[in-house]
Amino acid sequence: MHLDVLDLRNFYYRSPLGRAAQKVIRDRLVEMWPEAKVQTVVGFGFAAPLLRPYLADARRVIALMPAPQGVMPWPAGMANVSVLSEEMWWPLPTGFVDKLVVMHGLETSENPSSLLDEAARVLGPGGKALFVVPNRAGLWARNDRTPFGYGRPYSLGQFEAQLKRHGFVPERHISALYQPPSHRKFWRKTAGLFERVGRRGPLMAGGVLMVEVVKQGHPKQTSGLKDAVKKPLGALDGLIRPTPKPAYRA
Numbered sequence: 001m002h003l004d005v006l007d008l009r010n011f012y013y014r015s016p017l018g019r020a021a022q023k024v025i026r027d028r029l030v031e032m033w034p035e036a037k038v039q040t041v042v043g044f045g046f047a048a049p050l051l052r053p054y055l056a057d058a059r060r061v062i063a064l065m066p067a068p069q070g071v072m073p074w075p076a077g078m079a080n081v082s083v084l085s086e087e088m089w090w091p092l093p094t095g096f097v098d099k100l101v102v103m104h105g106l107e108t109s110e111n112p113s114s115l116l117d118e119a120a121r122v123l124g125p126g127g128k129a130l131f132v133v134p135n136r137a138g139l140w141a142r143n144d145r146t147p148f149g150y151g152r153p154y155s156l157g158q159f160e161a162q163l164k165r166h167g168f169v170p171e172r173h174i175s176a177l178y179q180p181p182s183h184r185k186f187w188r189k190t191a192g193l194f195e196r197v198g199r200r201g202p203l204m205a206g207g208v209l210m211v212e213v214v215k216q217g218h219p220k221q222t223s224g225l226k227d228a229v230k231k232p233l234g235a236l237d238g239l240i241r242p243t244p245k246p247a248y249r250a
Contacts, residue, residue, distance in 0.1 A: 001068070001108060001110070001150070001151075002069035002104075002108045003046075003069060003104065003108065003147055003150055005046070005069050005072050006070070006072075008046045008104065009072055011146065011147055012046075012049045013049075016183065017181065017183050020179065020191055021146070021177060024177055024179075024195060025049075025050060025103070025132060025208065025210070026049065026050045026052070026053065028174060028176045028210060029050050029053075029101065029130065030053050032130065032172070032174070032210070032212060033099060033128075033130070035054075036057060036058040036099055037058070038057075038058070039059055039098035040058065040060045040062075040096060040097050040098045040099070040124075041054045041062075041097075041099045041100075042061075042062045042063075042064060042092065042097045042099070042100050042101070043061075043062070043101045043102070043103070044064045044066070044085075044090070044101070044102045044119070045064075045065070045066065045069070045103050045104040045105025045106070045108075046065065046103060046104040046105070046147070047063060047101040047102060047103040048063040048065075048075070048082060050101055050103060050132075051063060052075060054099075055075065055078070055081075062081055062082075062083060063081055063082040063083065064082075064083055064085040064092075065082055065084055065085065066105060067085065067086055067087065069104075071083070087109060087110075087111070087114075087115060088111060088115060088117075089118070090122055092122045094121050095121075095124040096124060097123050097127055098126075098128075099127065099128055099129075099130075100122070100127065101130050101132070102129065102130070102131045102132065103131075103132040104147055106131060107134055107150070107151030107153065107154070108150060108151035109151075112162075113166070116162070116163070116166040116168070119166075120166055120167050120168065120215055126214075128171075128212060128213065128214055129168065129214075129215070130210060130211070130212050131159070131209075131210070131211050131213070132208055132209070132210050133153070133159060133208065133209050133211075134148040134149070134151070134153040134208055134209075135153060135154070135155075135156075135175060135206055135207055135208055135209045136153040136154055136158075137205075138175075138177070138205065138208070139180060139181055140177055140181045140207030140208065143181040145181070145183075148207060156173060156211075159209060160211065163211065167215060168214070168215060169213060169214050169215075169216050170211055170212070170213050171212050171213060171214055172211075172212050173209060173210065173211045174206075174210050175198075175205070175207075175208065175209055176195075176207065176210060177206055177207030178194045178195050178197070178198025178199070178205055178206055178207070179191035179195055180194070
């Protein structure tokens with residue numbers, strides 16, 4: 001069951017713990033993907049807090065938010081790029097995405113298998129995806145006062161095996177969020193120390209797993225948005241549309 005978009009917004013943008021978590025995960029993402037020049041970057045779930053570094057240089061940034069969760073305008077003060085999407089039918093052409101970030105989308109999905117198939121469908125040749133999921137061995141998965149305490153947590157081996165079953169090849173993995181998931185001032189003041197020490201320690205200590213994958217094989221053609229949208233959102237303007245070929249005449 002997906003969390004409500006208002007709860008996610010309040011956590012990541014209005015609480016000290018959420019802002020700290022957002023910064024830590026986003027910084028690790030930028031270390032892995034320092035730029036996305038002239039590329040299409042898509043987030044699914046509630047990945048919007050991680051996408052801001054790519055707004056300036058990417059060809060297009062789209063934040064897909066699943067219907068059970070709800071959608072909010074994003075980014076603040078700029079043209080909206082967030083889109084309400086069906087969980088298993090993303091309004092994107094096959095092979096269109098260069099970089100895909102999934103956070104708070106997979107562990108709360110009622111059909112993670114179909115969601116992974118859809119992620120593989122939209123990812124283009126040479127494209128990469130990064131999945132951010134709760135670490136089963138971490139403290140954050142055991143605390144339901146944060147979004148990472150909901151849904152199914154994963155171990156690294158279990159998660160990589162699931163990704164491989166859907167045609168993804170894991171390339172590298174890291175963990176993040178070593179600080180305790182507490183709003184208390186003492187833990188907030190020492191959060192930086194926990195992050196620095198944790199990055200030198202074992203993978204199991206992190207609150208989340210971040211797994212980077214590439215796609216193996218060709219994208220599936222069986223998914224995607226089935227119904228025409230009467231009033232398409234501006235965030236999707238400019239996507240490639242197929243042009244019918246004229247009938248052959250002898």
